[in-house]
Amino acid sequence: MIDHHKIAVEKVQKQQDKENSSKFLKAILLDSFFVFYSILVVQRAIIYNFILELKEIPFSWGEIGIIAVISAVVGTAWAFTKTSLSCKLFGIAKEGKITDLTVEIFGWFLFNITFISGWMITKISIIDLFSEEGLRGAQRIFGALFTPQFSIFDEAFFALIETIYIALIATLVSIPITLILSFLSARNLMNDNPLSILTYNVLRVILNFVRSIEPLIWAIIFSVWIGIGPFAGMMALLIHTIASNAKLYSEAIESIEAGPVEAIQATGANKIQVIWYAVIPQIVLPFLSFTIYRWDINVRMATIIGLVGGGGIGTMLIQYQGLAKWHEVGLIVIMIAIVVWLMDYISAKIRAAIY
Amino acid sequence: MFLKVEDLHKVYPSGTHALKGVSFEVKEGEFLVVIGLSGSGKSTLLRCINRLHDPTTGKITFLDKDVTHVKGEELRNLRKSIGMVFQQFNLIKRRSVILNVLSGNLASxxxxxxxxxxxxxxxxxxAYKCLDIVGISEKANVRADALSGGQQQRVAIARSLMQKPKLLLADEPVASLDPATSNSIMQYFEKINKELGTTVICNLHFLSLVRRYATRVIALKAGEIIYEGFPEEIDENWFKTIYGEEAEEVEIR
Structure with missing residues (x-):
């Protein structure tokens, strides 16, 4: 007779062992990286730049290579002691005082060297902020902004309407595409066979990639692709809206109550029926809310996108800024502020009303 | 053979060994009650029968057919012939009562x-007939989340009746209801069992309900069957074995 109990337990045991060894491998890599990072930051930013005050910081791949090898050795050794920062992060560290102490000390060390080198890279200077010349510049631009030139009001008004419509169309067109993509990238709907798991993962990677490129960059791409104008701006917003909302929507799908889904599954319904009857009723409101909020965000982004040729008020703003006509710029900035504030208010009211 | 479960094991990915070799048979028309503490594997057992959970090893035979590993169309047909009622009712909250009942018919x-x-x-x-059976047809057009707990559970029962099930699974159907409502819900299960001839497997906590409604009882403890027999045979000693030495029987009427 086969011992089912033993088979079942062994199945799970094997899986856990596999998971732990992969965690350990990741811990070794991360520890090595931590050591590598620390040596580089301390050597370059702190010693060369701050203590020795070298103008030209020496750089050679050979040196970096040596540091990398040293870090790999130190990091691996450190991970093998099971008291390292990464072991703690992946939950495979030994419990005890030594672990707690190393994690605390090294954690603070990493934070501090990062902060110090960041401060130096940013070239923070109180002197520049409050120099006489700087203050005069500030006075000039603020003065102009608060005495706007109203002769271009009509032109600016129509450009603003263009901007609002660019944002609206980008939001509306995104809805059906986002809907489909969000179902395909929701983990709880896409975990039943290898094909759906593959789709889920591929889609997640693509969406993350698209989302990580800012709408401003997309606008540059589309202004080259289809020419400067409102269409390029709309496309830039559309692409980014789809990628960001697909993530928000799919997270809403992932956080629905499992009970109704289970109940509809138990009636023998197929997948599409389960989605229609148990998933969609639970996500309609969050979806509406995200979409309205996104329109609001898109109006703001549409003004920025205009700066690089996406049409609307932004294009007008960059033209007057190029001519240093600060009073006209002042009017445009004030009009943008009013519209953005209005959109923000309206979308908040609508979102509050539907819940 | 109506339903036969043989040496069923279920190990969850987290490592929890929920069922450890459970075997039993159910005859058509029975009202089988499964008792045991929370975490004894009762819910897992029911969910393995209609395959909401996949058993790790073992065999389930339903209506002379091995259903342990059926997939796709066959799995949906299996689920169609097995209704299920849950502790949390699991209705679609924003939709009307009648639509909730109609959703029981999706497989057809x-x-x-x-x-x-x-x-x-x-x-x-x-759908209206099913609502009539549980006496709530006047609420057909009300939103499901506007009903009380007991009413929601009656709608959930109507939804499962809509499937015209041969077997009805009930996972602690009265655990979140007050005693009076619990009894009335149990009476609906009894009615379905006796008048429609539907076989019922029901998880319960209260022994007084078990004695009143069950035709046969199985007791689970830590994933194993420790008692199988008739409700009237459960005495003080068995009760303490099932629920622990500290336990005291509470009457619910």
């Missing part, structure tokens, strides 16, 4: 008709 509808919510006259008639 085409995908297009169900998505366009194009229900036939007969389906509607059946």
């Amino acid at each position: 509808m085409s995908t297009f008709n169900s998505v366009s919510e194009n229900f036939s006259e007969k389906d509607l008639e059946d």
Whole structure:
């Protein structure tokens, strides 16, 4: 007779062992990286730049290579002691005082060297902020902004309407595409066979990639692709809206109550029926809310996108800024502020009303 | 053979060994009650029968057919012939009562008709009949989340009746209801069992309910069957074995 109990337990045991060894491998890599990072930051930013005050910081791949090898050795050794920062992060560290102490000390060390080198890279200077010349510049631009030139009001008004419509169309067109993509990238709907798991993962990677490129960059791409104008701006917003909302929507799908889904599954319904009857009723409101909020965000982004040729008020703003006509710029900035504030208010009211 | 479970094991990915070799048989028309503490494996057992959970090893035979590993169309047909009622009712909250009942019939509808919510006259008639059985047809057009707990559970029962199930699984159907409502819900299960001839497997906590409604009892403890017999045979000693030495029987009427 086969011992089912033993088979079942062994199945799970094997899986856990596999998971732990992969965690350990990741811990070794991360520890090595931590050591590598620390040596580089301390050597370059702190010693060369701050203590020795070298103008030209020496750089050679050979040196970096040596540091990398040293870090790999130190990091691996450190991970093998099971008291390292990464072991703690992946939950495979030994419990005890030594672990707690190393994690605390090294954690603070990493934070501090990062902060110090960041401060130096940013070239923070109180002197520049409050120099006489700087203050005069500030006075000039603020003065102009608060005495706007109203002769271009009509032109600016129509450009603003263009901007609002660019944002609206980008939001509306995104809805059906986002809907489909969000179902395909929701983990709880896409975990039943290898094909759906593959789709889920591929889609997640693509969406993350698209989302990580800012709408401003997309606008540059589309202004080259289809020419400067409102269409390029709309496309830039559309692409980014789809990628960001697909993530928000799919997270809403992932956080629905499992009970109704289970109940509809138990009636023998197929997948599409389960989605229609148990998933969609639970996500309609969050979806509406995200979409309205996104329109609001898109109006703001549409003004920025205009700066690089996406049409609307932004294009007008960059033209007057190029001519240093600060009073006209002042009017445009004030009009943008009013519209953005209005959109923000309206979308908040609508979102509050539907819940 | 109506339902036969043989040496069923379930190990969850987290490592929890929920069922450790459970075997039993159910005859048609029985009212089988499964008792045991929370975490004894009762819910897992029911969910393995209609395959909401996949058993790790073992065999389940339903109506002379091995259903342990059926997939796709066959799995949906299996689920269609087994109704299920849950502790948390699991209705679609924002939709009407009648639509919730109609959703029990999805397996018999085409995908297009169900998505366009194009229900036939007969389906509607059946849905009202199911609501009549649990005495709540006057609430047909009310939103499900506007009902009380007991009313929601009656709608959930009507939804499962809509499937015309041969077997009805009930996972602690009265655990979140007050004693009086619990009793009335149990009476509906009894009615379905006796009048419609539907076999019922029900998880319960209260021994007084078990004695009153069960025709046979199985007790689970830590994933194993420790008692199988008739409700009237459960005495003080068995009670303490099942629920622990500290336990004291509470009467619910």
